[in-house]
Amino acid sequence: MPAGLRLITQRLIDLLFILFGVSILTFLMIRLIPGDAVQIMLGANAEITPERVEALRAQVGLDRPLVEQYFVWIGDLLTGQFGTSLWTGRPVIEEIGAAAVVTLELSLLALALAIVVAVPLGCLAAYARASWLDVVVRVVTVAGITIPSFWLGIVLLLIVFAVAPGMQTFGYVPFVEDPLGNLQIMALPVLSVALPIVANLVRMVRTAMLDSLGQDYVRTARAKGVGESRVVLVHALRAALVPVVTSIGILTGYLLAGSIVVEKVFTLPGLGRLVVGAIEERNYPLLQTSILLVTATFVLINFLVDILYTVIDPRIRR
Amino acid sequence: MTAALKAWRDMPTILAVAIALVAVQVVVAVAAPLLAPWDPLYQDVVARLSGPSWAHPLGTDRFGRDVLSRILYGYRSSFLIAFAAVAGSLLIGGTLGLLAAYYRGWTDRIVSRLMDVLFAFPIILLAIGIIGVLGPGTFSTMLAIGIVYTPIFARTVRGPALVLREAEFVTAIRSVGAVDARIIVHHIVPNLVGVILVQTSLLMSAAILVEASLSFLGLGTQPPTPSLGLMLVEGRNFLALAPWDSIFSGLAILFAAFGFNFLGDCLRDQLDPRLRD
Numbered sequence: 001m002p003a004g005l006r007l008i009t010q011r012l013i014d015l016l017f018i019l020f021g022v023s024i025l026t027f028l029m030i031r032l033i034p035g036d037a038v039q040i041m042l043g044a045n046a047e048i049t050p051e052r053v054e055a056l057r058a059q060v061g062l063d064r065p066l067v068e069q070y071f072v073w074i075g076d077l078l079t080g081q082f083g084t085s086l087w088t089g090r091p092v093i094e095e096i097g098a099a100a101v102v103t104l105e106l107s108l109l110a111l112a113l114a115i116v117v118a119v120p121l122g123c124l125a126a127y128a129r130a131s132w133l134d135v136v137v138r139v140v141t142v143a144g145i146t147i148p149s150f151w152l153g154i155v156l157l158l159i160v161f162a163v164a165p166g167m168q169t170f171g172y173v174p175f176v177e178d179p180l181g182n183l184q185i186m187a188l189p190v191l192s193v194a195l196p197i198v199a200n201l202v203r204m205v206r207t208a209m210l211d212s213l214g215q216d217y218v219r220t221a222r223a224k225g226v227g228e229s230r231v232v233l234v235h236a237l238r239a240a241l242v243p244v245v246t247s248i249g250i251l252t253g254y255l256l257a258g259s260i261v262v263e264k265v266f267t268l269p270g271l272g273r274l275v276v277g278a279i280e281e282r283n284y285p286l287l288q289t290s291i292l293l294v295t296a297t298f299v300l301i302n303f304l305v306d307i308l309y310t311v312i313d314p315r316i317r318r
Numbered sequence: 319m320t321a322a323l324k325a326w327r328d329m330p331t332i333l334a335v336a337i338a339l340v341a342v343q344v345v346v347a348v349a350a351p352l353l354a355p356w357d358p359l360y361q362d363v364v365a366r367l368s369g370p371s372w373a374h375p376l377g378t379d380r381f382g383r384d385v386l387s388r389i390l391y392g393y394r395s396s397f398l399i400a401f402a403a404v405a406g407s408l409l410i411g412g413t414l415g416l417l418a419a420y421y422r423g424w425t426d427r428i429v430s431r432l433m434d435v436l437f438a439f440p441i442i443l444l445a446i447g448i449i450g451v452l453g454p455g456t457f458s459t460m461l462a463i464g465i466v467y468t469p470i471f472a473r474t475v476r477g478p479a480l481v482l483r484e485a486e487f488v489t490a491i492r493s494v495g496a497v498d499a500r501i502i503v504h505h506i507v508p509n510l511v512g513v514i515l516v517q518t519s520l521l522m523s524a525a526i527l528v529e530a531s532l533s534f535l536g537l538g539t540q541p542p543t544p545s546l547g548l549m550l551v552e553g554r555n556f557l558a559l560a561p562w563d564s565i566f567s568g569l570a571i572l573f574a575a576f577g578f579n580f581l582g583d584c585l586r587d588q589l590d591p592r593l594r595d
Contacts, residue, residue: 014434021435032451134330142583146523146575150534151568156555158561258444261531265554275443276535279450291447295439302438 001078007310015303019296021139023077026292027070030060030284038062041086041282060285077292078298086283090259095274096290102270103263107255109186110193119244122205123237128244129210149258153192153265160188172268180226189266193258197251204247215239242309250306252298309317333588336581340519343397343577350394357390358544367497369562377562378550389570391544392428396574399456399538400525403463404518410464411471412514418472419479420502430476433469441466445528450538458467459538463525474517475510482506512589521574530571546571 030037036058057063062071076083081106082093125137160167168184175182212218213236221235260272267273271294278287326334346353356362361381369377376385418429418458436444448462474529482488483506491505532538533547541548546567553564 017431018438021431022438024467025435025439026447029447029451034452047541068475091408138583139580141563142580143572143576146572146579148527148530148550148568148571149576150531151550153563154550154557154561154568158565161557191568225500248326253442256440257528257531260442261534264535264551272535275446275450276537279446279454279537284450287450291439291443294443298440299438318418 004310008307009229011303011306015299018299020075022295022299023074023292024061024070026149026288026295027073028063029288029291031066033284039283041284052271059086070162077289082289083285088282092286092289093287096271097294098317099269099271099274100294101174103256103259103272104191104266105260106186106189106259106268106270107252108196109190110258111255112192113190113289114197114201117194117235119197119199119205119241122202123209123232125202125206126209126213127232134271141202145196145203147196148261149192149196150261150265152195153188156188156191157265170267185266189259189262191264191269192262193255196258197254200251200254201244201247204244207241208243209236212236212239223278246305246309249302256294256298276290328429330584330588332554333492333584336577336584339577340581343574346390347394347397349465350376350496351388354384354387354390356387357389358383359542360384369560375448377560379549379560379563380556385549386568388544388549388563389546389567392546392567393570394551394572395456395539396529396545396546396571397525399460399463400522403459403525403529405520406460406464407521408471408518411468412475415466415472416479416502416510420475420483420498420506428475429472432470434466437469437473439466441528442531445532446535446537448466449532455541456539457545459529462532463528467521467525470521471514471517474513477511478513479506482509488575512585514554516582516586516589519578519585523577523579523582524572526575538582546574 032042037275038053038060041056041060042053054063061069064072080093082091082096084090085092085095088095111216121137125141127135128134129135147267160169167284169188170185173181209232213232218236220230221231226235238253256271259270260275262268263272264276271290275287275290278284278290328339355375355557359595361383364379368374370378374384374386376389378384379388399543418426439447444466445459445462448465449458452458458594488501488505489499496505529538530547530550533545536548536551539545539548541552548564549567550571553561553567557564
């Protein structure tokens with residue numbers, strides 16, 4: 001078997017194992033709730049009758065043996081039966097899908113903005129190494145990484161209140177209904193999510209560029225008389241982008257964390273609102289399914305980045 | 319003592335600045351009750367939503383509570399939660415990583431697989447899920463952050479420990495009959511201190527941000543206990559009237575997280591000769 005194929009097979013086995021582990025942990029979630037999860041779910045509802053408790057228990061599937069519960073649950077999920085939300089009666093997958101679209105749009109726009117801003121800045125920072133500018137870049141990027149994105153959102157709101165009081169900052173409209181209105185609503189949230197990502201990326205690009213500027217082929221290019229801008233932009237940057245691509249897997253974590261809290265600042269109906277709402281309403285099945293689906297998506301993204309990495313960089317295949 | 323003094327003198331300025339910054343922050347966090355001019359829960363009803371003044375240097379919130387005092391107490395609890403979570407995950411994750419690296423085989427396989435699964439969850443989502451199980455609150459937050467960071471420490475320690483295990487000096491010590499526990503504690507752990515310090519510092523910074531995020535979402539510290547994340551969200555509804563608590567509590571979070579991240583960053587450079595100028 002060629003080395004590349006063997007590596008992909010190995011990764012695929014790892015992937016299945018991790019997905020299995022993730023499903024077990026997520027499955028156990030409701031079962032680990034101290035006390036009777038069904039009683040807690042019904043909460044302060046005045047009309048709790050033993051019949052209702054039992055009906056809900058059966059609906060959530062908590063009345064069967066544990067192992068059987070898992071197989072019924074995972075079987076339903078794998079055949080696309082995600083059930084209906086406990087309180088709204090809408091299909092769970094619809095609620096999660098609608099929320100995921102908002103979070104996904106926010107994350108992708110923020111990532112795109114971050115890449116466009118961070119790659120040139122990172123190159124510049126690498127180039128200005130060991131000068132006073134380097135220290136400035138360092139302090140600014142560390143501050144950028146540690147800026148709470150929800151605070152940034154609030155500060156941006158304050159600035160907009162003062163400068164352009166007429167700007168629409170609340171009230172989500174889907175992109176397909178009103179593209180311009182949607183982008184206007186998303187502008188501040190995207191900026192808030194993107195800034196910490198920019199800071200992270202600048203550092204990654206800087207380190208990768210420093211590494212690749214020190215390589216022999218860069219020296220060779222310079223010795224051949226290749227112009228400085230071509231050396232930096234073509235020879236060094238291309239190699240430097242490999243570690244940057246892999247870091248996108250890590251960045252998706254930051255993107256999600258940023259989006260979830262920033263959604264709350266701007267009252268966007270995304271995944272953050274969905275999961276926090278699910279906890280407040282004690283809608284455990286909705287919480288469980290959301291966590292499982294989002295995590296599975298994450299695992300898949302990381303898997304693809306891994307594969308992409310081996311495709312881009314032939315050194316890894318060996 | 320003189321050795322410590324010498325180490326301090328030989329240190330690069332930037333690292334010394336970072337250490338001093340974190341030291342000041344720890345002192346502020348510990349001494350918060352002494353520094354706070356007001357009781358953080360006292361409601362000065364007449365002075366509700368007022369701006370900075372002599373009586374209330376950073377203004378008051380919608381209940382007339384002193385913002386500076388609440389920030390100091392919130393700062394303290396952020397530090398405590400982050401510290402407890404990071405210390406716990408270092409202890410458990412670090413030990414698991416060490417054992418996995420040292421004993422290899424099945425121990426390694428089981429520990430590594432378990433850590434891979436925990437690591438697969440996006441940090442914020444796993445923390446939210448754990449709080450979903452335990453119910454919102456300070457203790458849940460601490461536990462959630464602790465669990466989320468456990469696989470990170472396990473990985474941080476496992477890699478370098480695997481290398482050290484095969485190092486010549488370890489083989490030499492083993493050949494003279496040292497027992498496993500002694501090799502691990504006296505010869506492997508001391509060589510991991512650098513990596514652990516860097517990771518601990520960076521994760522302290524991240525934990526402060528996660529704690530603030532969870533409180534901001536209403537899942538962490540519950541009102542009326544002062545918490546930086548909670549102050550941000552409480553102030554959000556009165557932004558146009560009195561942005562003080564939102565602005566200053568956010569700055570406090572930024573300041574707290576910055577110190578540890580900066581320290582971790584400087585330590586990493588110091589320990590990695592390739593990055594040193």
